[in-house]
Amino acid sequence: MEVIEKVPLIKRVIITDCSLALTPKDVDEQVCNEIDALTEENNTFWSSPDHDRSEYLHSFFQYPAMMVPVVQRKLIEIIVRNKPTISSVLDPYMGSGTSLVACMENGLDCYGQDINPLAILVSKTRTGPYYIKAIKERKPFFFQQFEKDSSNKIEANFKGLKKWFKDSVAIELSRIVRAVREEKRPAIRRFYWVVLAEVVRLTSNDRTSTFKLHIRKAEDINSRDLSPIQSFKEHFESCIEDLNWYSDLLTNADKLSKGAYIGQVSLKLLDSKESIFTPNGQDNFFDLLVTSPPYGDNKTTVTYGQHSYLPLQWIDLGDIHELATADFLKTTSEIDSRGLGGRLKQIEASQLAILFRNSPSFENTYKTLQIKSPDKLKKVVSFINDLYISIINIHSSLKVNSYQIWTVGNRNVGGIEIPNDKIIKELVENQGAILIKKISREILNKRMAKRNKDSELMSFEDILIFRKVG
Numbered sequence: 001m002e003v004i005e006k007v008p009l010i011k012r013v014i015i016t017d018c019s020l021a022l023t024p025k026d027v028d029e030q031v032c033n034e035i036d037a038l039t040e041e042n043n044t045f046w047s048s049p050d051h052d053r054s055e056y057l058h059s060f061f062q063y064p065a066m067m068v069p070v071v072q073r074k075l076i077e078i079i080v081r082n083k084p085t086i087s088s089v090l091d092p093y094m095g096s097g098t099s100l101v102a103c104m105e106n107g108l109d110c111y112g113q114d115i116n117p118l119a120i121l122v123s124k125t126r127t128g129p130y131y132i133k134a135i136k137e138r139k140p141f142f143f144q145q146f147e148k149d150s151s152n153k154i155e156a157n158f159k160g161l162k163k164w165f166k167d168s169v170a171i172e173l174s175r176i177v178r179a180v181r182e183e184k185r186p187a188i189r190r191f192y193w194v195v196l197a198e199v200v201r202l203t204s205n206d207r208t209s210t211f212k213l214h215i216r217k218a219e220d221i222n223s224r225d226l227s228p229i230q231s232f233k234e235h236f237e238s239c240i241e242d243l244n245w246y247s248d249l250l251t252n253a254d255k256l257s258k259g260a261y262i263g264q265v266s267l268k269l270l271d272s273k274e275s276i277f278t279p280n281g282q283d284n285f286f287d288l289l290v291t292s293p294p295y296g297d298n299k300t301t302v303t304y305g306q307h308s309y310l311p312l313q314w315i316d317l318g319d320i321h322e323l324a325t326a327d328f329l330k331t332t333s334e335i336d337s338r339g340l341g342g343r344l345k346q347i348e349a350s351q352l353a354i355l356f357r358n359s360p361s362f363e364n365t366y367k368t369l370q371i372k373s374p375d376k377l378k379k380v381v382s383f384i385n386d387l388y389i390s391i392i393n394i395h396s397s398l399k400v401n402s403y404q405i406w407t408v409g410n411r412n413v414g415g416i417e418i419p420n421d422k423i424i425k426e427l428v429e430n431q432g433a434i435l436i437k438k439i440s441r442e443i444l445n446k447r448m449a450k451r452n453k454d455s456e457l458m459s460f461e462d463i464l465i466f467r468k469v470g
């Protein structure tokens with residue numbers, strides 16, 4: 001009797017992993033060759049100012065020190081092509097989630113964490129779900145709600161409200177807040193909150209030229225004729241356009257189902273020096289790391305927290321994350337002090353010895369600072385120590401042979417260059433990873449205070465690609 005094999009109805013997807021036949025070193029070599037070929041073809045690719053910054057939902061909110069999505073996407077594409085078994089990615093200092101949106105086209109499961117609630121909000125909105133049709137359908141009703149609202153009740157309540165917002169601005173922002181609260185679906189509310197966050201940034205009395213809170217001159221405040229409602233409507237339209245662009249991209253790559261990403265997305269309000277979230281708390285979980293850590297303590301480099309302080313005052317924190325509480329807004333510097341190096345600590349001599357042993361570049365920097373700028377020592381040591389602790393956590397969360405893409409920048413403290421590139425390289429290698437490639441790129445577009453009293457950010461950054469070997 002002829003046996004007819006029953007073919008299961010489930011569609012089988014066969015992944016042919018060419019990398020299985022290759023050694024990890026072969027894969028490293030292929031990755032490096034592809035990067036070199038690209039650099040040779042276009043030697044400004046990594047720094048190019050031509051990359052469209054509105055892509056990948058980049059203009060939702062001007063988060064400080066955002067990575068360039070096209071650059072990250074290219075590297076991810078090269079690595080995933082050469083190692084197709086990669087299925088998950090971690091960004092432990094996620095910011096606005098650029099690394100994750102750059103990974104979604106490849107269908108990776110995305111895990112990110114940050115200590116800033118606004119970073120979680122922006123990243124959640126960028127990673128979806130994208131209810132574009134519902135948002136568009138609801139738009140006339142939603143707009144009508146705040147346009148018809150004639151109440152002058154103010155929905156924010158914090159010390160400094162009058163300083164940072166003109167009455168007319170606060171009244172209009174409050175009308176939008178009330179309309180957002182009427183929306184039942186959290187993902188849609190989050191989209192509205194992000195649009196509002198950018199409008200707060202543009203309509204408060206804070207200067208938009210720096211990330212630090214810095215009040216405008218009185219005559220400037222008086223002469224500005226602002227309508228948050230008008231600016232909300234305009235920004236709403238451009239965000240919808242960006243959403244359309246990105247959801248089309250994911251749809252064409254078969255990565256969306258009913259407006260939601262087909263992979264996992266898990267975003268946590270969590271301090272990376274405390275722990276790295278993995279499902280079931282497993283070690284050796286992630287296949288890939290894509291990240292850009294802070295350059296130094298937030299207070300004297302990039303004040304992510306201060307930049308987020310005013311927008312967060314208008315947003316219902318419960319819509320962001322269950323751990324986002326008013327505690328994060330106790331003072332304008334609370335979020336920044338929760339970041340790496342945010343709290344100055346006395347580091348034990350034994351711990352310092354470990355840092356010196358693991359990073360000779362840090363030891364040199366320490367000794368130079370000790371002579372030339374001793375008052376800055378504690379700040380730099382606190383940051384590097386926190387960074388080191390987070391690197392230990394990160395390393396144990398990664399699989400052996402996983403790749404790590406670190407975008408790092410140096411800074412000056414008291415006129416002395418802190419070589420984060422070398423320090424991070426040494427600390428990561430010390431955990432059991434090898435550097436396979438370094439790409440230097442000029443920072444052309446980042447709106448950072450290039451000079452300030454005691455910290456100067458450099459205009460170059462490096463992309464360091466490692467592979468975990470042990």
Ligand SMILES: C[S@@+](CC[C@H](N)C(=O)[O-])C[C@H]1O[C@@H](n2cnc3c(N)ncnc32)[C@H](O)[C@@H]1O
Nearest residue numbers: 066067093095096098114115271272294339340
């Ligand atoms: C350079 S930014 C990341 C920018 C991001 N790549 C983007 O494109 O938007 C660094 C981030 O690290 C976060 N951060 C600082 N200390 C942290 C910590 N201890 N744990 C987690 N995130 C932290 C900051 O809040 C900031 O969002």
